[in-house]
Amino acid sequence: MPNVNPTGVVIPSVEGRASTSALGRAVVADALRAVDPVGARGAEASTDWRRDYLVHFRRLVEAGLPSRAAALTIAQDGLASLHERMRYRRNAEGDEEPLEAAFNAAGEPLATVTVEGRGAAERELVVPYKGRNLRGEELDRQLKRWVAAGTIERSCADTIRTVAAHPEWLALPGRRVVVLGAGAEMGPLRALLRWGADVVAVDLPRPAIWQRLTEQAERYAGRLHIPTAGDQRGADLLHDLGRVADWIEGQEGRLVLGNYVYADGALNVRVAMAVDALTVRLRERRPDLGLAFLATPTDVFAVPDDAVDEATRRYREATGIGRVRRPLRLLSAGRLLTRNYPPGLYPGINDSLVPQQGPNYALAKRLQRWRAAEARAAGMPVSLAVAPATRTRSVVKNRLLAAAFAGAHRFGIEIFEPATSNTLMAALLVHDLHAERPAHEHPWQDEAFAAAHGGLWRQPYSARSALGIAVLMGIGGARG
Structure with missing residues (x-):
């Protein structure tokens, strides 16, 4: 008979049953209450959270725009709500305890195995892209093409150029990067090892993960530090937070805690919350701690004036699918191919939430953005980078998202391969650890x-209004 009571860090029960919808409604309402009480009441009153969350997660951004204080209040209150509401269960028959109890589980301290790389460290920034290794002038030309196409912000290109001009930064001398979710395709582990950095790896105790990571570490130039318990490598953040916190606290060098964890559904919220609890614990014990995050582009962001202006121009000048925009909008009662932004309204609100990813994914990623904002305001070093949509296994296993990715280029959206994304994101991390933003x-x-x-x-159309057409075009392209 399946275990109906998950253990470790868990979603709180409502009337005897864990409910991610109840959690999401409550957390969003708590985050909004001080700044936008009407929005808070709207979130609490939702009867279909899986549909309604799109409106309320947008409101979390809109309500914070009037002032820095408003945005930080939303972040701080949202975090406080999650820490108050999330629970810990020691065993399937046990009661739910406060989240802090996750650090009281008994067990022998974790030991460390260090894998020394045998390769030569790369002393130049090289970005793999479409079968080529971009470096020097070729990398600079590609950065210019991405900026011209609206694929990345100009500040992103300038930041990558700065790292390319300082190859001595790549090995991160004097620092250790803790990669939580070390096996993640979007994580920086492989790039950091190529560059000769010290990496502390945390992932589940699954032999296949550690065999692959160990082989990479031996092949490249860096050093990989792995938690071990007896003959078992790895650690489970949901169940073993106390030992993991103690182990990371004891690592040498200036620490950067990098959050690259991912799981499906409700498990994503649980593991994201475990990481945030770990973050709070470590910042109390390691004043030298820095934080690193990757934000998903399929979320809601305020965007610069020039992004609004460019999207407006592209809407006005649209060709291709733009030629049939009017009949499509009429047939769809205005739902298809709507403007990305109202012209002249600054900053713009880019709402690229994808319903197929769901409210749990949105909450887990918003939690990370809240922590980044709160920690930066408190004076901590923080690196948060918006990463491009990428063909990771976790995304393309969803048929609709895979089809949308296949058709995205028709709307000026570039879907990146993991090797390109994780190298670019690792380079942005290196920049943020050496040069102040x-x-x-x-x-x-x-x-x-x-x-x-x-x-x-910077595309002309809002993401959701183009999603269905992208799916159809992607399916048609695949069949062709």
Whole structure:
């Protein structure tokens, strides 16, 4: 008989049953309450959270735009709500306890196995792209093409150029990057090892994961530090937070805690919350701690004025699918191919939430953005980069998303391969650990800086209004 009571960090029960919808409604309402009480009541009153969350997650951004204080209040109150509501269960028959109990589980301290790389460290920034290795002038030309196509922000290209001009940064001397979710396709582990960095790896105790990561570490130039318990490599963040926290705390060098974890459905919220609890614990014990995150482009962001203007121009000048825009809009009662932004309204709101990814994914990713904003305001070093849509296994296993990816180029959206994305994102991390980002007045500007959104911010049409057509075109292209 299946275990009906999950253990470790868990979603709180409502009337005897874990409910991610109840959690999502409550957290969003708590986050909005002080700044937007009408929005908070709207979230609480939702009867179909899987559909309604799209409106309320957008409102979380809109309500924070009037001031820095409003945005930070939303972030801080949302985080506080999650920490208050999430629970820990020691065993399937046990009661739910406060989240803090996750750090009290007993067990022998984790030991460390260090794998020394045998390769030569790369002393030049090289970005794999469509079968080529871009470096030097060729990389610079591709950065210019991406900017011209609206694929990345100009600040992203400039940041990558800065890293290319300082190859001595790549090995991150004096630092250790803790990669939580070390086996993730979007994580920086492989790039950092190629560059000769010290990497602390945390992922589930599954032999296949560690065989692959160990082989990579031996092939490249860096050093990989792995938690072990007896003959078992790896650690489970949901169940073993106390030992993981103690183990990471004992690592040498200036630590950067990188959050690259991912899971499906409700498990994504649970593991994201485990990481955030770990973050809070470690920042109390390691004042040198820095944080790193990847934001998904399929979320809601405020975007710069020039992104709004470019999308408006492209809407006005659209060819191809734009030639049949009017009849499509009439047939769909205005739902298809709507403008990305109202012209002249700044900053723009790019709403690229994808219903197929669901409210749990949105909450897990918003949690990370909230923590980045809160920590940056508290004076912590923070690297948060908007990563492009990427053909990872976790995404393309969804048929609709795979088809949408196949048709996305018809709307000026570039879908990246994992090797390109994770190298670019690792380079942005290296930059943020060596050079201070520009000071911004508002958290939305911090999020927009150096964004590599794949074109979602500068295309003429809102993402959801083009999604169905992209799916049809992608399916047709695949059949062809």
